[in-house]
Amino acid sequence: MAQPLFQTLYARLAIGLFLLLVIVGGLFTALSLYSVREYSAAINQALNRDLASHLVSDRNLVTDGKINHSELERLFTLYMSINPSIEIYLLDKDGRILSFSADPTKIKRKHVSLKPIHQLLENPDAYPLQGDDPRSHDRRKVFSVTPVPNAQNPTGYLYVVLRGEEYDFAESMVHGDRLLQMGGGALAISLFVGLLAGLVFFRLLTRRLSRLTARVEAFEAEAKDLTTVGAADRANVPGDDVDYLTTRFDQMSARIAGQLELLKDKDHQRRQLVAQVSHDLRTPLSSIQGYLETLGMKQQKLSPAERRRFLNVALAETLRLSKLVDELFELAALDARERQPFSEPFMPAELLYDVVQKHRPKAEQAGVVLSIVTAQPAMVLADIAMTERVLDNLIGNAIDHSPESAEVKLSVTTDSEGVEICVLDDGKGIAPEDIDHVFDPFYQAPGANRSGHAGLGLAIARRMAELQQGRVCVENHPGAGAAFRFWLPLAGSTVKESTVL
Template sequence: MPRPLFQTLYARLALGLFLLLVIVGGLFTVLSLYSVREYNAAVNQALNRDLASHLVSDRNLVTDGKINHSELKRLFDLYMSINPSIEIYLLDQEGLILSYSADPAKIKRKHVALAPIQRLLSNPDAYPIQGDDPRSHDRHKVFSVTPVPSAEHPTGYLYVVLRGEEYDFAESMVHSDRLLRMGGGALAISLFVGLLAGLLFFRLLTRRLSRLTARVEAFEAEAKDISRADDTEGSGVPGDDVDYLATRFDQMAERIAGQLELLKDKDHQRRQLVAQVSHDLRTPLASIQGYLETLGMKQQELNPDERRRFLSVALAETLRLSKLVDELFELAALDARERQPFAEPFMPAELLHDVVQKHRPKAEQAGVALSISTVQPAMALADIAMTERVLDNLIGNAVDHSSRGAEVKLSVTASIGGVEICVADAGDGIAPADIDHVFDPFYQAPGASRAGHAGLGLAIARRMAELQHGRVSVESRPGAGATFRFWLPLVDSQAKESTAL
């Protein structure tokens, strides 16, 4: 299933770019507004740098070396009417406000700091320099200043605030909305262009990664050897494409490591199988060769009974060799799944009776009794030929491991969702260390004799049971015999399982 768009690396990069542009745009707007204010203040102070001195000279504020207070009052009244954007203050040499043109109710300071005034007088081109605003306790504004009555004999300062309260109010009324609209429009256009360019660049950058992610998803969806658990696990991988690919890479690495371990195990089994097959083939061949060579070299010395005995042994070994080769081919075909079961409904109880009748002569010859203790009728869905082969191996194995006079008990019972056939012998049992290996090919317990068996019968029985969706298990205690349980699914349960699959 394709991953949601919001989980892709492209979407996350786009979101990150959008947030970055918003932050950068906001900082740019704030810095721009601050820079514009500083620039306007510098321009205003530069243009009106000599305004205070011009007011003194043009309005005759100094007469006979003294300040003309009546003319100063007229100046205050005049500029409050014709140019309310400036505010004029008369300061003494300590910065104390002596008189002013502003509304007395709005004056918050009684004293103006002299440091900015001295700095501007000593360096008139060092602007913008902001001084105290008498209408606020903490606000500062650009100003123009000149000593009065003269620079040679100053008794105070004419202090002109260039952007008074009336100017601030008019500017906020006229320009605030316009600046916001202009700044907002510029920011929106910048964001749109930057986001569009970024999305195009990120698309080109992540295009190959998106193709790789899609190919991995398609491989995971179409692979036939991936279990359902892996598919469920992979569908909910959190994060973006990189996280998805990292998770898939880890899963693939684990799967490859598991397959390598499986190959190593298979290779070890193959080597062991070759060694065991060589041993089991060499034994009857050596026996056949020995008897035939003896028969050939001493043919004239042997009487007819000895010749018949030699030929009989050679023939028995030949049959044993033929059976071993047939079992090897059969096991190989089962492992390669070249032989597939043909499932059909049948009664296991009826088949069990037929198989018991087939093995009864051999059992009687060995002095072993075969008895069917419990039979519960039930219809199983399986391959009849394979089921018969499994029963042949289990019953034959039980007879071979039972002592003379013992009894092999068989039963057919209904189990959960299936039919269970039990084959219980009264032999020596299986040691706990060997019980997990009884179904391994060519396995032989330490100290035990093969008695003509290659150790493939139980391995073939398990392979055939598994191909029919059944199972074979064993329970045993040393000295108490062994019980093999062969389970097959019922007709209804098998049909439901096939539908679910």
């Protein structure tokens, strides 16, 4: 499945780099504009720091130690026409504005702070130093100042704002646009070059991760037929490649841990199986060996009847050994799926009657009555031979565990999806601690008689039922023995995998 573009680590790194470059570029542009303004103000104040004193001396604003107000008015008029970028104010010694060259309608202050004025007079090189702008209550501008009529006997100050209203307007129209164009161009070029370099670098960094993610996805797609439990679809995992690989690693580690536990359990079962098989094989072999050795050593001393009895016992043990080996091979073939069912429609009720007739001699010999109490007609889709083998094992097991003069009841009932064959015996039932293990190979309840039984019949019955999409279960029946229920799907019905035990 194709990985969404924005779920790749490369795409997310590219987006993050782009946003980072935009933020850094914006901050750089803002700081650059601020720095240019401060630099421009510093240069302006440095070049014009003596402008106020030159105006006093050049325009004869002080005559006989007093301010010449008529000449001051002409100065205001002159500079409003020839240099509107500056504004000239006459202040008293307390900072009150006495007269000015600006538009009277735009003057908002009546008083100017003297602190920056004193700082600049005491240290003329302390620029950029900003003072109050009479046209605003909060704005500050660079300025030039000189005491009048002189520094020895000042009665006020000539206060020159170097960036007046006209300067601000011209700067906003020309200089500001130019700075924005330059800053925007520099930002765009920086973003393009930085983004291109970052994309190439991130591609080199993430291409191995992308190849690893693609290989994991390919492995997941190939392994879906083997195991889909807990598999994570790429589209359903939020995040990028790292998040996806983390999820897959967690699932893989959980699966490996589960498989290790399963292997431990299988190894324990294998060891137990080997011990049980060895015991079950050794018993008939020892019996056969003992009787044959006795016949060989005491052949002349034994009567014909004793020899026949010894031979019959050896033959019976041989048959028992042969049956055990056949069941072992049969169970191994079923577990390895080497034997597959040939499904065809048939009537389970009819098959049950035939199987009961086959087991009736054995039941009569054991003093057990076989009876079919219910036989509802229905057609199933299953393997006839396997179904007969399951019924043989269930009925044979019921006869073996029923006391003399007991009754084994059989029934065939139907539901909306399948047919259930129930085998109910009159035994003592199954202990609660044993009921979950009755279908395990070689399992025998503690104290049970193992004579003639290898414990494989019920295990084979369960494997055959599962291969036919059916199931076998057991429960203790109130007032009687154990009830084994064998379920098969109806012909034409669809069975979900989760219904198979």
